[in-house]
Amino acid sequence: MGHIQSLGKRIELVSMDKVCGDISIALYEAADDNGSATFLIHTYSHLDGASVRIAFIVRAMQVLGGMDPVPGVAAGVRFSCGATHALGCRRIFLEACKLASDTDLAEKPLTIFDKKSERTVTVTSRGAGDYGVSADGEEDGRDRRVGAITKGLIKLAQTEAIADDAVRFSCGQTHNAMVGLLLPRALNVRAVMREQEDQAGRGVLAAPSAQT
Amino acid sequence: MMTETTTPVAPMTSRERVLAALRREPVDRTPVCNPTSVATVELMDLVEANFPTANRDPELMARLAATSYTELGFDSVMPVFSIIQESAALGCKMQWEQKDNWPTVRMNEPIWHGPEDIVVPNDFIKRPDTECVLEAIKILRRELGPDVAIIGKTMGPWSLAYHCFGVEPFLLMSLDDPGRTKAVLDRLKEATVQFGLAQIDAGVDALTLPDHATGDLVSGEYYERYLKDLHIEMVERIPIPLILHICGRTVDRMGFIAETGMAAFHYDSKNEPEEAMEAVHGGIALVGNINNPETLFSKGPEEVHAEVVRNLEAGVQLIGPECAIPLQTAIENLLEIPKTVREWHAANRTVN
Numbered sequence: 215m216g217h218i219q220s221l222g223k224r225i226e227l228v229s230m231d232k233v234c235g236d237i238s239i240a241l242y243e244a245a246d247d248n249g250s251a252t253f254l255i256h257t258y259s260h261l262d263g264a265s266v267r268i269a270f271i272v273r274a275m276q277v278l279g280g281m282d283p284v285p286g287v288a289a290g291v292r293f294s295c296g297a298t299h300a301l302g303c304r305r306i307f308l309e310a311c312k313l314a315s316d317t318d319l320a321e322k323p324l325t326i327f328d329k330k331s332e333r334t335v336t337v338t339s340r341g342a343g344d345y346g347v348s349a350d351g352e353e354d355g356r357d358r359r360v361g362a363i364t365k366g367l368i369k370l371a372q373t374e375a376i377a378d379d380a381v382r383f384s385c386g387q388t389h390n391a392m393v394g395l396l397l398p399r400a401l402n403v404r405a406v407m408r409e410q411e412d413q414a415g416r417g418v419l420a421a422p423s424a425q426t
Numbered sequence: 427m428m429t430e431t432t433t434p435v436a437p438m439t440s441r442e443r444v445l446a447a448l449r450r451e452p453v454d455r456t457p458v459c460n461p462t463s464v465a466t467v468e469l470m471d472l473v474e475a476n477f478p479t480a481n482r483d484p485e486l487m488a489r490l491a492a493t494s495y496t497e498l499g500f501d502s503v504m505p506v507f508s509i510i511q512e513s514a515a516l517g518c519k520m521q522w523e524q525k526d527n528w529p530t531v532r533m534n535e536p537i538w539h540g541p542e543d544i545v546v547p548n549d550f551i552k553r554p555d556t557e558c559v560l561e562a563i564k565i566l567r568r569e570l571g572p573d574v575a576i577i578g579k580t581m582g583p584w585s586l587a588y589h590c591f592g593v594e595p596f597l598l599m600s601l602d603d604p605g606r607t608k609a610v611l612d613r614l615k616e617a618t619v620q621f622g623l624a625q626i627d628a629g630v631d632a633l634t635l636p637d638h639a640t641g642d643l644v645s646g647e648y649y650e651r652y653l654k655d656l657h658i659e660m661v662e663r664i665p666i667p668l669i670l671h672i673c674g675r676t677v678d679r680m681g682f683i684a685e686t687g688m689a690a691f692h693y694d695s696k697n698e699p700e701e702a703m704e705a706v707h708g709g710i711a712l713v714g715n716i717n718n719p720e721t722l723f724s725k726g727p728e729e730v731h732a733e734v735v736r737n738l739e740a741g742v743q744l745i746g747p748e749c750a751i752p753l754q755t756a757i758e759n760l761l762e763i764p765k766t767v768r769e770w771h772a773a774n775r776t777v778n
Contacts, residue, residue, distance in 0.1 A: 218472070218497045223726060224756040229467045229526035236476070236525050238467040258471040417467070417753030418719055419528045421673040422509070422588040423643045 221254055226304040228311045229417065234267040235259070241307040243300060246284070250296035253281075253303055255289045270315040271307070277319040279306030280391025297385035301372035302392050309395055322394035328401050331359045335401070337367075337393050343383035344376065345393055366400030367393065369407075440501035441631060444575035447743045448632055448667040448689040450711050455771040456738060456745055458500045458764045459713055461577055461634040461669045461692045463507035463750035467526050468757055469493045477753070478522040478529055481508055482554065484561035491566060495574050498757075499764040500746070503570065505562040506579035507750065509636055512617055513581070513589035515553035516546070526753055536592040541609035544590070546617045551624040559621075560628040567629035575632065577669070578625035582637025582660070583614035584644075584653060590614070597643060600652065611656055622664040632667040634692065635660060641674030641696065649679040654686060661687035669713065673749055677705050684709030695721075695733075695748045699740035713744035716763065723752040727762040734766040 222244030230236040237259035246252050255271050257264050268289050275281045275291050281303070284290030293299055313319075324337045333349040333356065340346055347364045349356050361378045368374070371392060373381035383389055399406050435454040438446065443457040470476045473493055475486035491505035510529050514520050519532040538544055550556060559578070566576050581589075587596045587610050600607045622633050637657070639649050661668055667689030675696040676683075683691050684706040691710050693702055695717035702712055716722060716733045737745055745767050751760070 218757055218761070220758075224758060227467070227754050227756075229754050230524060238471050238526075240468065258468050260471075260474060414724075417526050417528070418723070419463075419509070419750040419752070421638045421640045422531070422533065422585060423593050423638055423640050424673075425530060425533065425593075 218258075219256075221256055225253075225300055226307050228308065229413075231267065231311060233311075233314055234263055235261045237261055237264050237267070239268070239271065239311060241304060243298065243303075246292075248296075250292065251298040251300075252284050252287070252290050252292045253307075254287065255291070255307065267315055270313075271310045274310035274313055274317070274319055275303075275306050277321060278310060278391060278395045279303070280321070280389055281306065293385070293387075293389070295383075295385035295387035295389075297383075297387075299372060299383070299385070299389070299392070301370065302389070302396070305370050305396055305399070306392060309399075321391045322397065324390060324394050324397065326397050326401070328359070328363070330401065331355065333359065335360070335363055335397070337397060339388050339390055339393075340380075341388070343386040343388060344380060345373070345382070346377075346380045348379065362403075363397075363400050366403035367396060369403050370396045370399055439573035440495065441573055441575040444501050444577075444744065445631060445667065448669070448711055450708070450743060456743065456767055457502070457575075458767055459502045459575070459577070459744040459746045460494055460500055460504050461502075461671060461690075461713055461746065462579075462636075463504060464494045464498060464500065464747065464760060465490050465507045465753065466751065466755050466757065466760070467753050469497065470525060472497065476525045477507075477527070478524065481511070481522070481529055482558055484558045484565060487558060487562035488565035488569065491562065492570060495570060498760050502575040502577050503566055504577045504579065504634070505566060506559055506634075509579075509581060509585065509750075510589070511555045511559055511579075511581075512550075512586060512621055514555035515550055516586070516590060516617065518589050528750075528753070531589040533589060533592045536590060536595060538590045539595070541606055541613055544610065544613040546613070546620065550617060551620055556621060556624070560624055563625055563628035563630055576630045577632045577634055578622070578628075578630035579634040579636065580618050580622035580625065580664075582618055582635050582653075582670075583611040583656060585636055585638045586614045586617060587611065588638060593643075600648070604651070607652065611652060615656055615659070618660065619663050622660075626664070626666055630666065632669060632689065633664060634669045634671050635688070636671040639672055639679070641672075641676050641678075641694075646676075646678030646682065650682045654682050657683070657686040657688060671714075671749070677701055680705035681707070681709075686710075690744065692746075693748070699737045699742055703740050703742065711743035713742070713746055714748045715742065716745070716747045718748055718751055718755075722747055722755050722759050725759075726756075727758055730759050730762040731766045734763055735770060738767065738770050 226241040281291040475490040671692040
């Protein structure tokens with residue numbers, strides 16, 4: 215049996231990892247000696263395969279989210295800019311946990327076809343952490359759709375709005391991989407929020423009179 | 427602040443501390459006590475004791491319950507994580523759920539419709555889901571020794587009636603036919619007493635008695651009419667400290683509850699610590715109040731710290747979460763409860 219470890223502040227939890235025997239996997243936030251944000255992926259499970267699963271998630275966060283390894287911390291990741299981007303990191307973690315451990319990992323493109331509007335949506339890095347969102351096709355409804363996707367990126371990656379079609383990372387650095395990973399979710403951010411709400415309601419014991 | 431500077435109390439074991447606080451006697455420091463569950467999915471992983479099996483297998487139930495003391499530093503352990511053991515044993519339809527959710531009774535499929543239907547079977551405490559609890563208690567006493575408070579749980583008749591009759595049918599019965607309602611409670615209380623006495627034989631030091639006359643559906647007047655005398659009878663028939671648990675805003679009935687002879691009332695964060703202490707006017711100990719969904723589940727150690735301190739400042743006798751904690755609760759938030767209690771006492775050097 216193990217013991218509880220002091221790992222920092224837990225900022226996300228996958229309570230049952232369907233890929234690996236329903237183990238619980240958590241994302242912890244801490245700071246290194248320089249005060250830069252670091253993240254740790256951890257499970258208390260001793261199940262066979264748990265450590266391999268953690269190693270995959272770490273690798274997935276590096277490839278899909280553009281995160282760096284933390285020297286000396288096998289299950290640690292960080293952003294190269296040193297900023298926290300906690301919300302973005304949580305999304306990267308959750309996306310990584312959805313993947314089977316034998317998934318081929320590759321950075322996602324900054325372009326995607328949006329079925330809802332039947333347009334190709336492109337996010338363009340303008341440097342200094344700024345990203346513009348655009349879509350092809352007819353003008354009718356385009357700006358509204360671009361605006362909605364931009365808001366999606368704001369909610370998912372905790373970016374700042376600098377225009378109806380542009381966002382900025384507060385660190386002033388580019389995060390192409392993270393933006394590419396989150397772009398498909400930004401197309402339907404309501405579904406993401408619903409999923410979060412469903413998860414938040416699980417595991418809370420209600421009095422019999424409050425049970426549905 | 428209810429604390430006073432008096433002759434220091436000699437160091438106590440966790441068990442001595444909890445039992446003294448339940449008697450409202452001086453303690454060396456305020457005990458950290460969980461009358462309901464502190465199980466989490468991460469603790470399940472740590473000791474390889476996952477829900478739902480940990481609700482049905484005594485070895486796993488004991489192993490998970492022990493973490494409250496061995497890992498979190500609480501003064502008590504409480505192996506009855508859920509509120510369904512007796513109802514399962516009585517034959518209710520169950521939904522056992524998965525690791526990250528609570529087992530529940532399918533109350534929309536009631537097993538009884540009137541008092542004449544109620545049968546507490548002769549082998550009630552020998553059925554798998556009740557016997558599991560008894561075996562887990564024996565294991566905990568054997569493994570943890572005499573220094574830890576073991577708290578059991580026996581569901582009150584009002585809660586059992588919800589499970590066996592369905593919430594709406596039972597509440598309608600209570601409106602339409604008080605006589606039948608009292609007959610239902612009268613028959614179901616035998617399950618409460620039987621299971622409570624069996625847990626005493628197995629080794630518990632105190633029992634939580636949840637009886638969900640909750641503030642949202644049941645008034646204080648209802649409590650007095652239907653439950654106060656029943657709870658007095660429970661105290662008379664179950665000879666160890668009883669901790670009554672009722673969720674929700676309950677200040678309107680705390681005065682009645684304080685007159686039952688129960689040792690403690692496990693109270694919800696919908697009640698302010700100060701008003702609760704005033705409402706029970708020293709007639710019963712209080713425990714609980716640390717908010718589950720907003721604080722323990724969604725916030726961080728700083729907010730937990732603040733709520734613990736507020737309860738300590740109000741003179742609440744035992745510190746703990748308001749109810750069974752959410753299964754996804756972060757461990758660092760749970761660790762903050764005993765840490766804050768120890769720090770507060772070190773800073774204040776007072777005796778409760």
